[in-house]
Amino acid sequence: MGMTITEKIIAAHTNLREVHPGQFVYADVDICLGNDITAPIAIEEFEKAGIEQVFDPEKIVLVPDHFTPNKDIKSAQQSKSLREFATKHALKYYFEIGRMGIEHALLPEQGVVAPGDLIIGADSHTCTYGALGAFSTGVGSTDLAACFATGKVWLKVPESIQFVFHGRARNWTSGKDLILYTIGKIGVDGALYKAMEFTGSAITHLSMDDRFAICNMAIEAGAKNGIISPDKNTTDYMQGRGEKKYVLHQSDSDCTYAKIYEFNTDEISPQVALPSLPENTKPVTDVAGIKIDQVVIGSCTNGRISDLRIAAHILKGKKRHPSIRLIIIPATQDIYKQAIKEGLIETFIEAEAVVSTPTCGPCLGGHMGILAEGERALSTTNRNFVGRMGHPKSEIYLCGPAVAATSAITGEITPPDEVAKKE
Amino acid sequence: MRGKCWKFWDNINTDEIIPARYLNTTDTKELAAHCMEDADPDFMKKAQKGDVIVAGDNFGCGSSREHAPIAIKAAGISGVIAKSFARIFFRNAINIGLPIFESPEAAEQIQEGDEVEIDLAHAEIIDHTSKKRFRFEPFPQEMQEIIQVGGLMNFVKKRREQ
Ligand code: SF4
Numbered sequence: 001m002g003m004t005i006t007e008k009i010i011a012a013h014t015n016l017r018e019v020h021p022g023q024f025v026y027a028d029v030d031i032c033l034g035n036d037i038t039a040p041i042a043i044e045e046f047e048k049a050g051i052e053q054v055f056d057p058e059k060i061v062l063v064p065d066h067f068t069p070n071k072d073i074k075s076a077q078q079s080k081s082l083r084e085f086a087t088k089h090a091l092k093y094y095f096e097i098g099r100m101g102i103e104h105a106l107l108p109e110q111g112v113v114a115p116g117d118l119i120i121g122a123d124s125h126t127c128t129y130g131a132l133g134a135f136s137t138g139v140g141s142t143d144l145a146a147c148f149a150t151g152k153v154w155l156k157v158p159e160s161i162q163f164v165f166h167g168r169a170r171n172w173t174s175g176k177d178l179i180l181y182t183i184g185k186i187g188v189d190g191a192l193y194k195a196m197e198f199t200g201s202a203i204t205h206l207s208m209d210d211r212f213a214i215c216n217m218a219i220e221a222g223a224k225n226g227i228i229s230p231d232k233n234t235t236d237y238m239q240g241r242g243e244k245k246y247v248l249h250q251s252d253s254d255c256t257y258a259k260i261y262e263f264n265t266d267e268i269s270p271q272v273a274l275p276s277l278p279e280n281t282k283p284v285t286d287v288a289g290i291k292i293d294q295v296v297i298g299s300c301t302n303g304r305i306s307d308l309r310i311a312a313h314i315l316k317g318k319k320r321h322p323s324i325r326l327i328i329i330p331a332t333q334d335i336y337k338q339a340i341k342e343g344l345i346e347t348f349i350e351a352e353a354v355v356s357t358p359t360c361g362p363c364l365g366g367h368m369g370i371l372a373e374g375e376r377a378l379s380t381t382n383r384n385f386v387g388r389m390g391h392p393k394s395e396i397y398l399c400g401p402a403v404a405a406t407s408a409i410t411g412e413i414t415p416p417d418e419v420a421k422k423e
Numbered sequence: 424m425r426g427k428c429w430k431f432w433d434n435i436n437t438d439e440i441i442p443a444r445y446l447n448t449t450d451t452k453e454l455a456a457h458c459m460e461d462a463d464p465d466f467m468k469k470a471q472k473g474d475v476i477v478a479g480d481n482f483g484c485g486s487s488r489e490h491a492p493i494a495i496k497a498a499g500i501s502g503v504i505a506k507s508f509a510r511i512f513f514r515n516a517i518n519i520g521l522p523i524f525e526s527p528e529a530a531e532q533i534q535e536g537d538e539v540e541i542d543l544a545h546a547e548i549i550d551h552t553s554k555k556r557f558r559f560e561p562f563p564q565e566m567q568e569i570i571q572v573g574g575l576m577n578f579v580k581k582r583r584e585q
Pocket residue numbers: 066102103104123125299300301359360363364381382
């Protein structure tokens with residue numbers, strides 16, 4: 001019987017020829033990742049266990065991105081623990097601020113992760129790299145500590161659900177809108193423990209940036225991983241991103257899916273997720289007019305260059321609404337530089353946006369734009385849980401970059417067509 | 424394992440269990456002090472050592488922060504019963520040795536304040552208040568090996584010694 005792409009990648013990282021859903025395996029890890037919140041616990045655990053050496057200094061990645069540049073003394077201590085561990089074990093991939101970017105935008109961009117890899121990260125949005133055709137999943141700090149020591153992870157092979165997107169994403173509809181729509185249909189536990197495999201003509205036509213946004217939010221449906229079969233877009237993207245050898249896997253035609261969903265993309269319009277779960281989605285036209293206080297454009301979901309281009313296209317020559325705080329955060333240094341080169345940053349500053357160095361910042365209520373009681377944010381991030389961006393009585397609406405930029409101009413949730421035409 | 428139950432709803436996420444504003448520390452006492460704060464601000468004032476959390480579907484969804492099961496464990500909660508668990512929370516609980524039990528019937532029928540006992544040997548949850556008994560699915564063999572040695576790091580150490 002055939003295997004899915006997820007099963008094939010897992011099997012390739014064990015000494016088994018085949019694996020099947022439900023099977024328990026110890027798999028070899030190509031890359032493991034930790035950040036300034038999760039790695040300090042992993043480092044403590046690793047050191048407590050009295051292990052002297054990491055399994056491979058070229059396969060461990062540490063990114064201080066959540067509370068950095070350090071927002072307070074405690075965060076500074078946590079970053080310091082990463083820095084010291086990286087030095088002690090001569091880690092190849094430690095990204096100091098100034099080189100740092102939000103981990104899930106940074107690792108693909110720098111060629112650290114590649115198609116066919118098996119990646120674990122002590123961060124739930126590690127599922128992002130599935131867009132490259134890799135198996136990539138979020139774990140906890142103890143898993144990371146164990147991986148530092150052994151290079152292995154325990155996994156239960158997940159069943160796969162296939163999501164087929166027919167047609168083509170139109171006008172302002174982006175990868176973010178497709179995934180919000182999907183989570184709205186299946187719910188925040190609609191893919192619990194499962195692999196979400198995205199396919200169909202609409203996916204084929206999507207840019208890598210949009211594909212990353214889709215796989216990024218697989219965890220928001222409870223999934224173990226999100227994955228897209230590698231194609232020409234993928235191999236084009238990998239060009240010039242290091243010499244790492246990679247393997248292209250595809251699902252067999254006779255593989256088994258636990259379920260298949262088919263969506264007609266032509267009918268999907270820009271979406272908004274209402275507080276306080278990503279499954280509360282509605283077409284933007286249904287929620288137009290809701291007043292907001294803050295707009296955030298950034299994060300590992302939508303802080304990539306194409307997101308900034310969309311925002312700049314809409315904001316060009318305009319200003320934020322006087323009642324709005326507009327915060328724009330390029331996800332990595334390279335994206336930041338590119339945005340400067342293309343004049344996007346100037347457009348943002350002319351529009352009276354605050355533009356920051358890469359950081360997770362407001363996405364998790366860390367710093368750089370915390371909400372007060374009763375305030376409402378519209379954000380291109382991925383979670384709108386209670387209290388996520390600040391006061392437990394603040395509210396978050398999620399959307400793609402086009403809706404966010406448009407609404408920053410009008411001061412209320414607004415469909416993009418009302419302000420700008422798509423190029 | 425025996426204690427009083429505190430009931431929560433579906434989709435309790437890790438931001439409710441331990442809000443990100445407290446993640447600039449790994450101190451377990453400090454984390455415990457804010458356990459469940461954004462779901463119930465008074466939880467730590469009410470809960471006693473040994474109490475049990477009972478919740479609906481998808482408990483622990485959201486971020487991968489191990490601070491969530493750590494906060495619950497350090498708060499003295501003896502275990503969590505839910506209809507289902509989010510997968511990263513599930514693995515973290517196993518890895519750090521926080522007892523968790525998947526039982527839709529128990530999660531549905533146990534009431535807040537009930538006195539509940541968990542019998543590991545017989546895979547049974549006994550509600551002493553309502554006198555009802557519920558089964559839970561025992562963990563697969565491989566996970567039991569991790570649980571038995573007290574978590575993943577002990578398991579790794581043992582394997583290295585072999
Ligand atoms: S941007 Fe937000 S979701 Fe992404 S890694 Fe940072 S905190 Fe997590």
